[in-house]
């Protein structure tokens with residue numbers, strides 16, 4: 141395989157080493173994730189050398205605001221003027237098409253393959269093919285759970301997002317004096333690690349608290365999907381539910397339309413407590429207006445982290461196997477300052493709840 145050393149990268153690499161390990165700060169106006177100019181500097185030097193790095197990116201699809209931001213982030217990080225040739229494939233939420241895209245990248249003999257896996261299993265064979273071809277694979281966002289034949293992963297701890305949502309609901313219901321919780325869940329695309337982690341994390345708290353989860357169906361992370369599932373919930377569970385959990389903002393937008401049409405009110409002190417994930421700009425605007433009670437951020441701008449990894453590999457450096465994004469939790473009301481729970485690593489953590497302001501929603505993606 142083509143292994144190239146980009147000359148004159150020392151300064152850039154020193155800068156690279158300061159990022160890419162999951163920012164630890166928790167700025168209230170944005171996610172606290174660092175992003176980086178280092179990838180840009182290093183890439184410019186690569187371009188100056190005339191040594192273009194080819195990257196194949198098998199993206200999930202175009203289902204949500206989160207996904208749009210993710211795509212743009214990777215395209216910006218691997219732009220031509222930074223010295224890259226990005227081969228972008230929108231896999232339209234089709235796992236078979238995604239495996240085919242990866243095989244095409246191998247055929248095309250790209251330098252690096254970036255995968256955002258639609259589902260978390262079924263990967264070992266094609267990752268072995270990448271390994272045999274000598275092409276390093278970087279996984280972003282969702283995880284691959286049945287193979288470790290990739291060099292690095294950058295993304296979010298979805299289980300913690302679910303645990304945080306459950307813990308927030310427990311404390312919020314207590315603060316509001318609501319003792320009986322009857323919950324409807326609109327899940328993300330089944331089989332994705334985002335859906336699995338958010339479902340399991342939330343369910344862990346629900347089971348411990350003895351809440352009733354009336355139903356939990358796949359809304360496919362889309363606005364249409366959220367609307368359709370909620371329309372059917374409104375008919376089947378009329379008058380029986382007081383919490384709706386949507387596993388991303390776009391599903392929540394659809395669910396809000398369906399509830400409005402069915403005469404169900406949602407948000408602060410309404411019929412239904414509405415919980416969402418992603419905290420994209422429009423999502424946070426709905427938190428600010430009190431229509432969504434709480435929104436658990438998932439940070440999509442992972443492109444520069446990914447470019448930093450490529451540059452480190454180019455320089456023959458070792459890279460971290462995992463990089464976690466830092467993610468604030470956003471709420472509509474100033475009732476609870478923080479939540480405390482045991483995270484997926486078994487540590488008891490106390491995390492701030494951020495009341496959404498103009499600055500916070502405008503700073504989001």
Ligand code: GYE
Nearest residue numbers: 203204206334361388438
């Ligand atoms: O929450 C959702 C998107 O994989 C974390 O996919 C991502 C999820 C995100 O469609 O909006």
